[in-house]
Each structure stands twice: as C-alpha cells, then as structure tokens.
Amino acid sequence: MNTAIAKHHTALLRQMLRIRKFEEICVELYSATRIRGFLHLYIGEEAVAVGVMNTLDASDALVTTYREHGHALARGVPMEAVMAEMFGRTTGCSRGRGGSMHLFDVKRRLYGGNAIVGGGLPLATGIALADRLRNESHVTACFFGDGAVAEGEFHECMNLAALWKLPVLFCCENNLYAMGTSLVRAQAQTDLALRASSYGMPAWAVDGMDVLAVEQAAQRAVETIRAGGGPCFLELRTYRFRAHSMYDSDRYRDKAEIARWKERDPIEALTVRMRDAGELTDDALKALHREVDDELQRAVAGAEAGPLEAVEDLTRFVYAEES
Amino acid sequence: MTTTYREALREAIRDALRRDERVFLMGEDVGAYGGCFGVSLGLLEEFGPDRIRDTPLSESAFVGAGIGAATAGLRPIVEIMTVNFSLLALDQILNNAATLRHMSGGQVGVPLVIRMTTGAGRQLAAQHSHSLEGWFAHIPGLRILAPATLEDARGMLWPALLDPDPVLIFEHGSLYNLAGELADDAGPVDIDHAAIRRPGADVTVVTYGGCLGKCLDAAEQLAAEDISAEVIDLRTLRPLDDATFVESVRRTHRAVVVDEGWRSGSLSAEVSARITEQAFEELDAPVERVCSAEVPMPYAKHLEDAALPQPDGIVAAVRKVVSGGG
CATH class of the missing domain: 3.40.50.920 (Rossmann fold)
Structure with missing residues (x-):
C-alpha cells in the first residue's frame, strides 16, 4: 500500500461522504418542513464534483447550477454556511437570500448556483475573459447538465469561448434526464462530447461514477487550459439516484434502470477499491462516518441557531451599499 | 465646439478607455465596422482588438460575458445594436445582472454598462424601432439612463462606469445626427436627477x-x-x-x-x-x-x-x- 495514495483516496471518500450525508439530512429536514423551497439532490453524482474540484486551485473560479450542494461543499464552503442557507439564515453563504439553488461564496470564487438552465455559461465565459485579459492563469470551471446542451446559451458560449480561447472547463453532468425528459427524447445527437468538439475544443466523455477517472480527466483538461490551449469540455456520465426534486414522483424512469445505476454507486465503488488495496479498514471507515456525522450535527445545530434577517432589511443588496 | 450626438458618445467611450485600463468595449460590429451606427468608428485602430472586441451574433453570450467580466473586476461596455435584439439577452440582464447582488447576499456586484439604440423614426419597421426602456425600468437592480442632449451623450458614460451596479444606456436612434455646440471641457454629468x-x-x-x-x-x-x-x-x-x-x-x-x-x-x-x-x-x-x-x-x-x-x-x-x- 502506498500511503500517499491511500491518503488521497481517503480524502476523496471523505468529500463524497460529506456530500451524501449532507443531502440525506436535507431530505429529513425537508420532510419535516424545517427547510423549504426546491431541493435538488446530487445523490449518486458525488464523484463528479469531488473529482473535478480536487484539480482546481483556490484562485480558480466556479459557476454551477441549482443542483450544487456538492459543488459548494467540495469547493470548501463550510458545511454550516451551506446548511444555514438552507434554513434561510443570515449566516448562510448567501445570507438566506439565495437558498438551495443559489449558493455563493465569492471569497472562494464560487459565483453561484444558477437556476436558469444554461444561464451560468455566459457568466463563466465572462469570468474567464476577465482572467485572460489580465493575463491570469486561472481556470473557470462551469457545471451544467445535459439539458443545457439543448439551450441556445450553450452553443453561443461554446463558440465564444473557443473563438477567444478562453480558460473555461465546461463540465457537463450528463445524468440522462432534463427534469423528466430523457436525453434520447430531447436531443437529436446524444453524444454530447461530439457536439462540443464541433466547436474545435478538446472534448471527451468520462465515467462520472468513478471519482478517480473524473479526477484524471479533469487534471488533463485543466493542464491543457492553463497552458493556454483554450476551453475543454468534459461529458461526465452520471446518474441521480433520487428524483429531480422533492416534488417529483419520478414516474418517467424505470425502476430497473435506477437499480442498475445504484450498483455503480461512486462511494461504494471507491470503498471497495480501497478495501481491496488494503487502504481502508473497517475501523477507519467507521471513524470516517463518525467524523462526517459529527460535522453534520454541528452544522445543523449551528445553522438552525443562526439569526434571521430583520424584515426591515428586506430590500438590502438590490444595489451596492455605501461603504 | 460643434459636434454630434454620435461623436459625443464616441468621445465618452474614448475618454473612458483612456481613464481606466479595466474598461473595454464589446459587441456586434463595434470594431472593424465601426459600430452599426458609427459610434465606435476609429476606436479599434486607436485601442486595439483586446479593448474593442467584435463579437459573434450571440447577444446572450456576450452580454453574459460582460456580466462575468464585470463581476471578476473589469469594467466592460457592452453594445447591443438595438433594443429589440436585447430581448435575446434578457435572461442575462434580468436573471443575472440585476439579480446576482441580491441572490448572493451582497457578495457579487456587476459594474457593467450596456448601451443600446432605441426608438423609431427611421422607417425600420417592427423589429428595429420599439421603445422598451420602460420594461427595463421595471427591474430592481438596474439603473436606466436616456441621454437626450449632447451634454448627456458625452457625460453619462463615465458616471455609469463608476456605478457599482449595472447601468443600461438607451440612445435614441433619431438622435445620432443631432448636431450642436458642446463645451470644449464637457465631461461627466450627474446621473441622479431630471x-x-x-x-x-x-x-x-x-x-x-x-x-x-x-x-x-x-x-x-x-x-x-x-x-x-x-x-x-x-x-x-x-x-x-x-x-x-x-x-x-x-x-x-x-x-x-x-x-x-x-x-x-x-x-x-x-x-x-x-x-x-x-x-x-x-x-x-x-x-x-x-x-x-x-x-x-x-x-x-x-x-x-x-x-x-x-x-x-x-x-x-x-x-x-x-x-x-x-
């Protein structure tokens, strides 16, 4: 066993567990009506956020979607700040103004969950333009789903980013469904990497259930981008184990299909791999669970104790405030 | 000096590009063509293609890119040819530019200026002539300006660029050839008052x-x-x-x-x-x-x-x- 590799794998496993368990608690809190709004779960897709985020520097930027708890946590936004946002508290990472779909942390260059499908791509393209014009070597990672590939904004941004050779890592989380519409029912060409490559950028598909494969692909893409090679596109083939949101009765997916994908659970897959390599003992796994459970417990307690914004402050943050 | 509304706008852009290296202009045909209405004629030669950027016909992408660049610390001026075309970028203007600050609890500012032509009077029919600035004036988070004089054409851009929030400037198409006297030292004007x-x-x-x-x-x-x-x-x-x-x-x-x-x-x-x-x-x-x-x-x-x-x-x-x- 290589200790450095074991340590690295443990870190990946910890991040995926944090996301999984965070969302499992969110389901409980939601069912108990302690948190509200829309809740789009990432369960099953954790390897994508964790694998990509691990290849970014702190100075790289991040734009994501409304299914972004995983991205925010993997980026390093404190769990309590994310949870406080779910509770609508001023201690939330968006002061309770954004909620589940709009997690921001500009200190960590997280420019938000964007809840208009495709709407984050122009923003990411512009952040990358600013970095390029200032000769910075930062990368902007932009996450979106397969549904976004049908949007005009996707194609406008592929063209613009490739034309201007902007440092954008386009991360398409292909979970096969745009809410309830399957990829094959919505898109004439379902090979999404092929479509991106038509804009003249490196693009390839990756097994999004394998965190190490995601990490390796992202690493290669980030290196290309940082070297000035322009944007790259990753089609991360993944699956959400839960419905689109808490309102969704999931009538459009075959139960056998869901079961097949669950057999490829990214957390389970890494756990097995680590056990086989002698990198993870039962005790270590238990300790990891305990550690994450403790963090969660503190996050929920801290979040719920956070203050609510005074109603008199309702119209703050519409315009800049005098400093 | 005798000048026109068009020249006053151009002088305002030139002045802003000289004052602040974070400022750049982007839009359809703003560079090699000189601007659909000739506003940016000559600026490409003076400031180069990094700061006078011709874009593809992708209103949503280049307006959104302006929002992203502003958020990341630059001061873009985005030109949209006419107000009717701005509808292709309405998602970015409303759902991002006007909204990001609030939705992020005050963390994200969008110091962006968008200029566009509005209005009728030149027989351009139903897709190049409308006056939709009132729609934009409905949206919290934006500042909306409508220069009607040479002084305002010359003077509104700089304070708009200093504004920490997005500003839309509506230039009436019938005014570009408006000619008259403008003081040699004309410069920034107040953008708070009628x-x-x-x-x-x-x-x-x-x-x-x-x-x-x-x-x-x-x-x-x-x-x-x-x-x-x-x-x-x-x-x-x-x-x-x-x-x-x-x-x-x-x-x-x-x-x-x-x-x-x-x-x-x-x-x-x-x-x-x-x-x-x-x-x-x-x-x-x-x-x-x-x-x-x-x-x-x-x-x-x-x-x-x-x-x-x-x-x-x-x-x-x-x-x-x-x-x-x-």
Whole structure:
C-alpha cells in the first residue's frame, strides 16, 4: 500500500461522504418542513464534483447550477454556511437570500448556483475573459447538465469561448434526464462530447461514477487550459439516484434502470477499491462516518441557531451599499 | 465646439478607455465596422482588438460575458445594436445582472454598462424601432439612463462606469445626427436627477430621450398661444427622480407625460401614478399622456409618423389640460 495514495483516496471518500450525508439530512429536514423551497439532490453524482474540484486551485473560479450542494461543499464552503442557507439564515453563504439553488461564496470564487438552465455559461465565459485579459492563469470551471446542451446559451458560449480561447472547463453532468425528459427524447445527437468538439475544443466523455477517472480527466483538461490551449469540455456520465426534486414522483424512469445505476454507486465503488488495496479498514471507515456525522450535527445545530434577517432589511443588496 | 450626438458618445467611450485600463468595449460590429451606427468608428485602430472586441451574433453570450467580466473586476461596455435584439439577452440582464447582488447576499456586484439604440423614426419597421426602456425600468437592480442632449451623450458614460451596479444606456436612434455646440471641457454629468430643459408656469411636460425635441417644439408653439410649458427631461428612468417633476407640478398644477413607449403598463403610467400619488390635491386637471399607438411599428412613413408622439399631439394634450382645469 502506498500511503500517499491511500491518503488521497481517503480524502476523496471523505468529500463524497460529506456530500451524501449532507443531502440525506436535507431530505429529513425537508420532510419535516424545517427547510423549504426546491431541493435538488446530487445523490449518486458525488464523484463528479469531488473529482473535478480536487484539480482546481483556490484562485480558480466556479459557476454551477441549482443542483450544487456538492459543488459548494467540495469547493470548501463550510458545511454550516451551506446548511444555514438552507434554513434561510443570515449566516448562510448567501445570507438566506439565495437558498438551495443559489449558493455563493465569492471569497472562494464560487459565483453561484444558477437556476436558469444554461444561464451560468455566459457568466463563466465572462469570468474567464476577465482572467485572460489580465493575463491570469486561472481556470473557470462551469457545471451544467445535459439539458443545457439543448439551450441556445450553450452553443453561443461554446463558440465564444473557443473563438477567444478562453480558460473555461465546461463540465457537463450528463445524468440522462432534463427534469423528466430523457436525453434520447430531447436531443437529436446524444453524444454530447461530439457536439462540443464541433466547436474545435478538446472534448471527451468520462465515467462520472468513478471519482478517480473524473479526477484524471479533469487534471488533463485543466493542464491543457492553463497552458493556454483554450476551453475543454468534459461529458461526465452520471446518474441521480433520487428524483429531480422533492416534488417529483419520478414516474418517467424505470425502476430497473435506477437499480442498475445504484450498483455503480461512486462511494461504494471507491470503498471497495480501497478495501481491496488494503487502504481502508473497517475501523477507519467507521471513524470516517463518525467524523462526517459529527460535522453534520454541528452544522445543523449551528445553522438552525443562526439569526434571521430583520424584515426591515428586506430590500438590502438590490444595489451596492455605501461603504 | 460643434459636434454630434454620435461623436459625443464616441468621445465618452474614448475618454473612458483612456481613464481606466479595466474598461473595454464589446459587441456586434463595434470594431472593424465601426459600430452599426458609427459610434465606435476609429476606436479599434486607436485601442486595439483586446479593448474593442467584435463579437459573434450571440447577444446572450456576450452580454453574459460582460456580466462575468464585470463581476471578476473589469469594467466592460457592452453594445447591443438595438433594443429589440436585447430581448435575446434578457435572461442575462434580468436573471443575472440585476439579480446576482441580491441572490448572493451582497457578495457579487456587476459594474457593467450596456448601451443600446432605441426608438423609431427611421422607417425600420417592427423589429428595429420599439421603445422598451420602460420594461427595463421595471427591474430592481438596474439603473436606466436616456441621454437626450449632447451634454448627456458625452457625460453619462463615465458616471455609469463608476456605478457599482449595472447601468443600461438607451440612445435614441433619431438622435445620432443631432448636431450642436458642446463645451470644449464637457465631461461627466450627474446621473441622479431630471433636468428642467425649458422653464414654464402653466403646465409640466415630462418626457425623455427621443421625445425631448418634440416637446420643446410643442412648447415653442404653445408659447405663441400664451401657454407657458415647463419641459422636464427625466434623463434617469430608474431610479425616477420624482422630486423634480412633482415639485414642478406643484407649481404648474397640470401635467402631460410624453413617452415613445406603448401606453399600457408604460413608464408614462408610472410617472402619472407618482404625480397623482404625491400631488393629487395640486392638480387642476387629470394627467394626460401622449404615447405611441398600440401597434407594432409599421414601415410606411405616414403610418410610422401617425404611430409616434408628435408635437401636434403634445400641443393638443397641453391645451386639453390647460382648458380642462380650474
């Protein structure tokens, strides 16, 4: 066993567990009506956020979607700040103004969950333009789903980013469904990497259930981008184990299909791999669970104790405030 | 010096590019072509392709890229050819530019300027002639400017770039060739207040942008009839400077609002409502409005003229409020 590799794998496993368990608690809190709004779960897709985020520097930027708890946590936004946002508290990472779909942390260059499908791509393209014009070597990672590939904004941004050779890592989380519409029912060409490559950028598909494969692909893409090679596109083939949101009765997916994908659970897959390599003992796994459970417990307690914004402050943050 | 509205806009852009290296201009045909209406002619040669950026025809992508670049610390000026095309970027303007600051709890600012042409009068028909600035003025998070004079064409851009929030500047297409004298040292202007362009005592005419000249012509005609009209140029459509026009109405006791937008749900309706909310007891007659006919703008000259506010219609509305009250 290589200790450095074991340590690295443990870190990946910890991040995926944090996301999984965070969302499992969110389901409980939601069912108990302690948190509200829309809740789009990432369960099953954790390897994508964790694998990509691990290849970014702190100075790289991040734009994501409304299914972004995983991205925010993997980026390093404190769990309590994310949870406080779910509770609508001023201690939330968006002061309770954004909620589940709009997690921001500009200190960590997280420019938000964007809840208009495709709407984050122009923003990411512009952040990358600013970095390029200032000769910075930062990368902007932009996450979106397969549904976004049908949007005009996707194609406008592929063209613009490739034309201007902007440092954008386009991360398409292909979970096969745009809410309830399957990829094959919505898109004439379902090979999404092929479509991106038509804009003249490196693009390839990756097994999004394998965190190490995601990490390796992202690493290669980030290196290309940082070297000035322009944007790259990753089609991360993944699956959400839960419905689109808490309102969704999931009538459009075959139960056998869901079961097949669950057999490829990214957390389970890494756990097995680590056990086989002698990198993870039962005790270590238990300790990891305990550690994450403790963090969660503190996050929920801290979040719920956070203050609510005074109603008199309702119209703050519409315009800049005098400093 | 003698100049035009177009040249004044160009000088404002040139001045901003010189003052602040974070400023750049991007849009369709702003570079090699010199701008659809010639505003940026010569700037590519002077400042180079990094700062005068021709974009593909992708309104949503390049407006959104302007938002992203502004958020990341630059000061972009984005040009959209006409207001009708801005609808292709409405998602970015409303869902991102106007919203990011609030949605992020104050973390994300968008110090972006978007310039676009608005308005009719050049027989460009129904997809190049509308006046939709009133729609944009509906949106919290934006500042909306409408330069109607050479001074404002020259002076509004710099304060707009200093604004930490997104600013939309609507340039009326009929004004680009407006010529006149501009002081050699003309520079930044105030962008918070309306301006009284012609003082008067009998009626307050509130307008902005392309209708200002028509209102001043109407006021001149009315003067011959011994009716003294005060003409107010709103200049900033959001936030509205209520104080200036309400104070005027308190003196004149009558108001006519002239707006090239359609009447229903328009900026003119907002101005009228604010007058009645704040000075109802001062009014000697109901507020009158002169707006565009509720029709997509037709091509034929006589029909386009009939669809738009004209001096004769403004004169008639003023006569009505002056004769209708006590």
